[in-house]
Amino acid sequence: MTTFAAPIAPPFAPGSVRLPVVGVARAARDATLAALVVLCATALAWAEMALQDWIPAELDFPADAQVVTDREIGSTVRMFSVATGEETGPLLERWEEALRTSGYAIERESEELVEGSIEFSGPGIANAKIVANRVAEDGQTLIEFDATLD
Incomplete structure (x- = not known):
């Protein structure tokens, strides 16, 4: 067995x-x-798609723009920044022209465009500044928006 x-x-x-x-x-x-x-x-x-409502609709953002900072301080101060790989000189020229033709007051000296900045005011905006002079480590330029609203 x-x-x-x-x-x-x-x-x-x-x-x-x-x-x-x-x-x-x-x-x-x-x-x-x-x-x-x-x-x-x-x-x-959501952060990549959302723009603050005070930013003029006339500003055409590059396709690769990504929101980096989005802050509201109190009821009137706004800070916003995006990163893009697009060359910022021509971009700022287009934005300045779009703002000017839409009735915004441009408060900029000619040499400031070389530095990469635009100061403007208009409907609902007491003053605002766009600065594009910082380059991130990945080669993208950081464009910063600072504004005081009415």
């Missing part, structure tokens, strides 16, 4: 019930991490 040798089942150990608890904890951790990733991705996508 042939006998089969089967492994003997280990005796019940109280610690063995912890295995499912560890699995549940791991699943909860993974679900929390997934939710956090989705939340961050949603926030980034």
Whole structure:
């Protein structure tokens, strides 16, 4: 007669019930991490698309522009910045012309365009300045908007 040798089942150990608890904890951790990733991705996508409502609609932003800073300080001070790989000299010239033809007052000296800045005022804006002189480490230029609203 042939006998089969089967492994003997280990005796019940109280610690063995912890295995499912560890699995549940791991699943909860993974679900929390997934939710956090989705939340961050949603926030980034929203930040890339949203412009402050005081920014003149006449300013045509480059396709690669990404919002870096978006701050409201009190009821009148606004700070906003975008990063772009587009050459800023021609961009600022287009923006200045668009602002001028839309009735905004441009308060700029000719040498300031070389420095990369435009000062303007207009409907709802007591004064604002656009400065494009900082280059980020990835080669993109940071364009900053500072404004005081009426």
